[in-house]
Amino acid sequence: MKNEKDIKKTMGNTGEFGFIDKIRESLKSKNPSVTLGIGDDAAIFKPTPGHELVFTTDMLVEGRHFDFKLITPWQLGAKTMAVNISDCAAMGAKPTVAVVSLGVPKNFPVADLEAFYDGMKSWGESFGAQIVGGDTVGSDQFVVNIAMIGEVESGRALKRSGAQVGDALFVTGTLGDSAAGLHALQNPSAKGKEITSILIKRHLTPVPRFNSGRHLATNRLATSAIDISDGLSSEVHHLCGESGVGAEVHEEGVPLSASLLHYCEENKLNPLDFALHGGEDYELLFTVPLNKISEVVQKLAGETGVACKAIGRMVPKAKGITLISKKAQRVPLESKGFDHFSKKG
Amino acid sequence: MKNEKDIKKTMGNTGEFGFIDKIRESLKSKNPSVTLGIGDDAAIFKPTPGHELVFTTDMLVEGRHFDFKLITPWQLGAKTMAVNISDCAAMGAKPTVAVVSLGVPKNFPVADLEAFYDGMKSWGESFGAQIVGGDTVGSDQFVVNIAMIGEVESGRALKRSGAQVGDALFVTGTLGDSAAGLHALQNPSAKGKEITSILIKRHLTPVPRFNSGRHLATNRLATSAIDISDGLSSEVHHLCGESGVGAEVHEEGVPLSASLLHYCEENKLNPLDFALHGGEDYELLFTVPLNKISEVVQKLAGETGVACKAIGRMVPKAKGITLISKKAQRVPLESKGFDHFSKKG
Numbered sequence: 001m002k003n004e005k006d007i008k009k010t011m012g013n014t015g016e017f018g019f020i021d022k023i024r025e026s027l028k029s030k031n032p033s034v035t036l037g038i039g040d041d042a043a044i045f046k047p048t049p050g051h052e053l054v055f056t057t058d059m060l061v062e063g064r065h066f067d068f069k070l071i072t073p074w075q076l077g078a079k080t081m082a083v084n085i086s087d088c089a090a091m092g093a094k095p096t097v098a099v100v101s102l103g104v105p106k107n108f109p110v111a112d113l114e115a116f117y118d119g120m121k122s123w124g125e126s127f128g129a130q131i132v133g134g135d136t137v138g139s140d141q142f143v144v145n146i147a148m149i150g151e152v153e154s155g156r157a158l159k160r161s162g163a164q165v166g167d168a169l170f171v172t173g174t175l176g177d178s179a180a181g182l183h184a185l186q187n188p189s190a191k192g193k194e195i196t197s198i199l200i201k202r203h204l205t206p207v208p209r210f211n212s213g214r215h216l217a218t219n220r221l222a223t224s225a226i227d228i229s230d231g232l233s234s235e236v237h238h239l240c241g242e243s244g245v246g247a248e249v250h251e252e253g254v255p256l257s258a259s260l261l262h263y264c265e266e267n268k269l270n271p272l273d274f275a276l277h278g279g280e281d282y283e284l285l286f287t288v289p290l291n292k293i294s295e296v297v298q299k300l301a302g303e304t305g306v307a308c309k310a311i312g313r314m315v316p317k318a319k320g321i322t323l324i325s326k327k328a329q330r331v332p333l334e335s336k337g338f339d340h341f342s343k344k345g
Numbered sequence: 346m347k348n349e350k351d352i353k354k355t356m357g358n359t360g361e362f363g364f365i366d367k368i369r370e371s372l373k374s375k376n377p378s379v380t381l382g383i384g385d386d387a388a389i390f391k392p393t394p395g396h397e398l399v400f401t402t403d404m405l406v407e408g409r410h411f412d413f414k415l416i417t418p419w420q421l422g423a424k425t426m427a428v429n430i431s432d433c434a435a436m437g438a439k440p441t442v443a444v445v446s447l448g449v450p451k452n453f454p455v456a457d458l459e460a461f462y463d464g465m466k467s468w469g470e471s472f473g474a475q476i477v478g479g480d481t482v483g484s485d486q487f488v489v490n491i492a493m494i495g496e497v498e499s500g501r502a503l504k505r506s507g508a509q510v511g512d513a514l515f516v517t518g519t520l521g522d523s524a525a526g527l528h529a530l531q532n533p534s535a536k537g538k539e540i541t542s543i544l545i546k547r548h549l550t551p552v553p554r555f556n557s558g559r560h561l562a563t564n565r566l567a568t569s570a571i572d573i574s575d576g577l578s579s580e581v582h583h584l585c586g587e588s589g590v591g592a593e594v595h596e597e598g599v600p601l602s603a604s605l606l607h608y609c610e611e612n613k614l615n616p617l618d619f620a621l622h623g624g625e626d627y628e629l630l631f632t633v634p635l636n637k638i639s640e641v642v643q644k645l646a647g648e649t650g651v652a653c654k655a656i657g658r659m660v661p662k663a664k665g666i667t668l669i670s671k672k673a674q675r676v677p678l679e680s681k682g683f684d685h686f687s688k689k690g
Contacts, residue, residue: 035397039587040505041435041572042401042495049391052380055477056387059446061484090386101404101490132400139406140486145446147402147492152385159387227386242384246391 043132077119091151092217103139179278422464437562438495448484524623
């Protein structure tokens with residue numbers, strides 16, 4: 001329990017070095033491949049022979065990506081870590097080490113920053129990612145950046161560029177829950193209270209599809225993969241763009257949770273809008289060649305504990321990217337993914 | 346040459362994806378160990394067998410670390426890259442790959458962002474660091490974070506923690522120039538115009554001591570090392586803290602450039618204040634065992650093109666950290682390094 005004196009501590013009176021000293025002990029590495037953790041000009045680690053490394057980074061900015069009225073510091077820490085782990089998962093890689101940069105307003109309570117670190121540490125360690133360093137500076141808005149390294153057996157990484165015409169298009173889990181959770185958070189008078197906590201949890205503390213990504217990569221089941229951060233429609237466009245193919249997505253195939261359907265019915269909303277364009281699902285979108293489909297359908301869910309569903313197939317580029325409705329109507333699937341510059345004021 | 350249409354483009358009307366497409370071609374990797382560059386969920390690279398990896402990150406925030414009235418976007422790009430390369434150099438490592446996160450205000454001109462990338466790319470490639478990915482988001486202040494990976498022969502990394510009692514304490518180059526350059530930028534009426542450009546250049550586009558760090562590591566000449574980002578006094582404290590020793594620093598040994606001395610004389614300033622506490626020198630501070638001193642003195646400057654100078658020696662921890670004046674007076678060397686929380690509003 002924090003005493004009153006602790007609660008009154010802010011970054012303004014504790015300072016960067018004071019804070020680093022405070023958290024350093026709790027972040028001591030248990031990973032034998034980390035030769036040197038926090039406290040030097042850089043961390044040192046030994047890569048595993050026979051592996052390639054993946055390297056990713058994500059920045060989240062207060063007021064754009066999150067609002068401390070809607071998310072706790074602990075949850076934000078967990079989510080920031082999840083976003084980066086999801087990128088590793090989309091490559092089929094195991095996350096190994098991460099560095100964390102923070103821009104922190106002067107009046108930010110040190111206790112909140114410790115909770116934020118607890119969230120990062122907890123979510124990171126669950127998936128094998130160790131915080132080995134970082135930078136903490138002053139700023140007007142709270143800004144967090146994580147850069148993460150993961151390892152994948154050489155030649156097995158899942159890229160966006162490998163999809164072939166004829167491959168089936170799959171997604172893990174269900175889509176749209178996170179966006180509906182955000183909708184519920186932003187609309188306290190929305191109906192369906194009995195199921196909103198499930199949706200809100202999917203928005204605030206998403207679980208990256210680590211096992212799914214690893215299973216697909218180590219068993220060479222997918223020709224391409226991407227994680228759904230900006231929304232399904234946007235990610236289908238990215239995958240097609242990198243692979244030089246088109247796609248047909250069947251509306252009927254898009255996996256929707258019972259919670260999403262219920263919430264949308266109660267509030268007269270279209271669940272497909274959330275599922276196609278909502279974003280922040282952190283599910284995996286991937287392509288599977290014909291001769292591997294039965295193996296994916298039979299084994300992926302059982303081995304990983306996360307369902308997967310075929311939602312369409314890859315077609316020649318000239319055919320474009322099409323959404324096929326339940327009534328077999330074909331319309332272009334427009335990319336309406338989240339773009340922080342075009343969407344915000 | 347930019348045409349008028351290009352100049353009017355801002356991040357608000359170009360968007361994240363539009364900008365990524367724009368810079369992607371120019372950042373294509375020439376490094377054969379980079380299997381996959383910008384454009385996927387993560388980059389992929391192959392580490393060199395027999396090496397350990399170092400991993401570092403630095404965040405710079407507009408209004409705290411830089412002011413666009415005093416630094417151009419190109420210079421800021423070069424400097425941000427230099428800061429990270431300096432961390433690698435302080436570990437004795439070669440920088441290899443970097444990811445860049447940017448928080449960019451909506452009205453920021455795309456042409457300025459391209460210049461910023463040019464600066465990063467130019468400085469990075471000079472030292473072997475390739476930009477392989479990143480994240481670009483909207484924010485109120487301009488924020489840049491670079492995370493960088495470097496390689497060092499296994500077991501050769503220079504840590505802060507290896508200094509022994511009796512080791513000599515060395516620095517590369519001269520100290521205080523960068524802080525004096527900042528002083529000149531902030532005081533347009535300061536005297537000594539004929540030499541301020543040298544000081545300003547050291548502040549805006551510092552050259553990381555890559556060759557010095559590599560020479561010390563590969564020849565096992567140093568027991569510890571750190572780069573001087575916060576100021577000599579602060580870094581001596583860090584080195585002593587991590588190594589569990591004290592230090593004596595001789596005022597007479599501290600290397601001061603002719604430009605700094607002239608600028609301080611003209612403006613009635615104390616050059617030692619800049620040299621001890623100014624920061625952003627990005628010189629290396631390192632310790633050398635007695636039996637290696639002659640080799641360092643005779644060879645380091647010749648092999649690397651950068652001078653080095655002994656400024657003191659390491660003593661038992663109980664003796665503390667002392668500054669010895671030209672008149673042989675002993676005073677505690679207080680740590681007055683730059684701390685963004687305690688120093689700023």
